[in-house]
Amino acid sequence: MKQIFLFQKQPDPRWTPARKALFWAWNGGIFLCSLLGIGLLSLVFAAVIDQKAMLLSYFQNPLIAFLNLAPVVLLGLLLYFLLGRAGAAYLITAGIALGLTIASWFKLQFRNDPLMFEDLLLIKEAGNMTGRYQLFLTKTMVLALVLLAAGWLALHFCARGRLSLRPRFLGLSLTVLLCLPVWDMTQDSYTYDALTANNGLINQWSATQVYVSKGFVYPFLHSVSSAQDDPPPGYDEDEAAALLSTWEGQDIPEDKKVSVISIMLESFDDFTKYGTPTLDPKVYEAYHALEAESITGDLITNIFAGGTVDSERCFLTGFSELGSFRSPSNSYPWYFRSQGYTVTGAHPCYAWFYNRENINVNLGFQDYRFVENYFSPLTDGGVGYDDMFFSELIKLWEADKALGKPVFQYNLTYQGHGPYEDDKTWWGDGYVVDDRDYTQAELNILNNYFGSVYDTSQDLAAFFDYFREEEEPVVIVVFGDHNPWLGDSNSVYEAIGLDLDFSTPEGFYNYYSTRYLIWANDAAKAALGRDFTGEGPTVSPNFLMNVVFDACGWEGPAYMQAAGEVMDQVPVINTPTGLYVEDGALTGALSPKGQSLVEKYDMLQYYWRKEFAYADADAVPAA
Structure with a gap:
């Protein structure tokens, strides 16, 4: 028994609580920054009207910035705690958030109409649209792909820590709890109409321009409420x-x-x-x-x-x-x-x-x-x-x-x-x-x-x-x-x-x-x-x-x-x-x-x- 004990792996004396905390702070910081980068890229493509001024206006109303960035960060955290891999969570988050944002960008170019949640339910119509229009790649899109690749490389080489099941479960539970108030804020009509009003660069009577004035992630999530056409009581x-x-x-x-x-x-x-x-x-x-x-x-x-x-x-x-x-x-x-x-x-x-x-x-x-x-x-x-x-x-x-x-x-x-x-x-x-x-x-x-x-x-x-x-x-x-x-x-x-x-x-x-x-x-x-x-x-x-x-x-x-x-x-x-x-x-x-x-x-x-x-x-x- 003594011999067996001698061959057991001993704790690394250099792995002190302070160093451990620093390690996870480093990993978490890089991951959060990469998720925020996805959110910022989404805002860049959302600002299709007077781009620089519109992009700045998102941050002049901190609530608009928060309601666009927080859902991206929370989605990335959910995926990380589910999968246990920062790189995979990052790529999936980027695919969802930026994929939808770019789809909305093209829709605005072709039809002056942003992507709404209801559009995801219209698969046939979406296919018709892509068949009618010639998609193209812009310099900004190429730069965005380069930045996304850089973010993944940073995670792959510099943030390799993996949590065990118990902290992942605790992190997932906490993230779900954080999602609930953020979701409620995205669905609230008063918040959308009044607290995030951003009419300085737009005509407030244009539903499309109002949408653009609030970014993409936030108004897209808000459009979930308008997609709900509930049947009357007793409908058959x-x-x-x-x-x-x-x-x-x-x-x-x-x-x-x-x-x-x-x-x-x-x-x-x-x-x-x-x-x-x-x-x-x-x-x-x-x-x-x-x-x-x-x-x-x-x-x-x-x-x-x-x-x-x-x-x-x-x-x-x-x-x-x-x-x-x-x-x-x-x-x-x-x-x-x-x-x-x-x-x-x-x-x-x-x-x-x-x-x-x-x-x-x-x-x-x-x-x-x-x-x-x-x-x-x-x-x-x-x-x-x-x-x-x-x-x-x-x-x-x-x-x-x-x-x-x-x-x-x-x-x-x-x-x-x-x-x-x-x-x-x-x-x-x-x-x-x-x-x-x-x-x-x-x-x-x-x-x-x-x-x-x-x-x-x-x-x-x-x-x-x-x-x-x-x-x-x-x-x-x-x-x-x-x-x-x-x-x-x-x-x-x-x-x-x-x-x-x-x-x-x-x-x-x-x-x-x-x-x-x-x-x-x-x-x-x-x-x-x-x-x-x-x-x-x-x-x-x-x-x-x-x-x-x-x-x-x-x-x-x-x-x-x-x-x-x-x-x-x-x-x-x-x-x-x-x-x-x-x-x-x-x-x-x-x-x-x-x-x-x-x-x-x-x-x-x-x-x-x-x-x-x-x-x-x-x-x-x-x-």
Whole structure:
């Protein structure tokens, strides 16, 4: 026994606790620095707007830097404690973090659209994208590969310590605990919208630029929350499919295929219905003349003074709950395409606004004209106003008509977009003739808004006059997206005495309602056998296309028919408040019949958001 003991390995007397601590501090320091290097490289590729200034801005807001670097470090530590090898953990971390970052960089170059978590779920669409674009290697990418190789070599030769199972288990447990609060921070909406606001180098209305302003790792992780499109309570896919199958989709009869031009007017509402302020009659004279020869009604939107895209996409899809539309999604433009229509539109603003350049493709538009691809020569690269826009819409109509098919257009104005200056007027004075005591700032805001309304009405009337003489049958749909901004904290609304307390029926309707009209030229009236006059129902935007189809005498797709049954009982679904209109009354508690219909509608629209049905309408563009 004594002999055996003599041959046992003896502890190295040089391996003192101090030297041991120094050894692991050296190993840990190199590993942490290498992980931070991966995070920093990710930020370099994330800063695609004014790169140097943007990269610096990430560190001027320490929370942005932390939420980009901490997840990379924590991922590396998790892998290290799982695998026990620093080099392997480093390479896998680099592959994941930088692989996704570079994928987002290419996506931004090709489509001005960053990589979102939802994109990882769209494997087919990702394959389509890589097949359409030629990838390339930049000098920065080459340098990044060299730096990554240097980091691995440093770990391989200078950080060779390996932990035993027990400290690895303890380290893994501690790292998991650290991941939980960091994950919660990445998912928190207030942190994303307010605490990490970084708008100095971007336009805050561009979702893409807001994403870039926060790096890559952090906004990518935050996008996990937006990828969660939870089904309604009690949802059953087979039941939803069976329910939808009880309606049979109908084609538009060949002799009834009239063109439809829809125009959403930015911040446009008819304030004469409120009785205040007192306005010069000329402000709405032209618009009222158009209403007199149209089907008209109130549109109860979900938004106020902003959020245009909600009214837009509710109208185009028939959904009251909107998805992300990051892949081809069922919509009425797709239905029109399936019926042989040319489907286009125009907006004299930038393509990145609300990411329309990508989402409009997924909603079925074959072509969409923005500043970048159409209006720039007419606007010197800026946004366009209505005198130019409506004239160009006529030219675009003629171009679309020349293709020899009926046309569906969805167009959106920019004029009317707030805020309105309070120190000068753009359209002259005198639109407001109220004798109450407004401050000059309040009066300027009012004259700027109503001066814009007057100008839009004149351009709109001239546009309609053109189509009175048009031989092709055309139906025109016009509606306002939301009420305008009138002073911070709605100060000018308060000055004119308009109740915006939406806890009361009067305040609710004042807050959320705009107007719509549906007009047809003589050729369309003759083709459809309808006169297109009278009062239409009060509806929310998701049902407005139903009103258009009803006016034309079309039955439409199965989903529209199902939604129409709901509209007949519950024509208004207001998502922000959870309020409805049933039997003409505003309510938060539906009748048993109304509740049953809305629950079925929620199930159907969720199913219809998920099951794309128009792949054979014509070639579906790669997402």
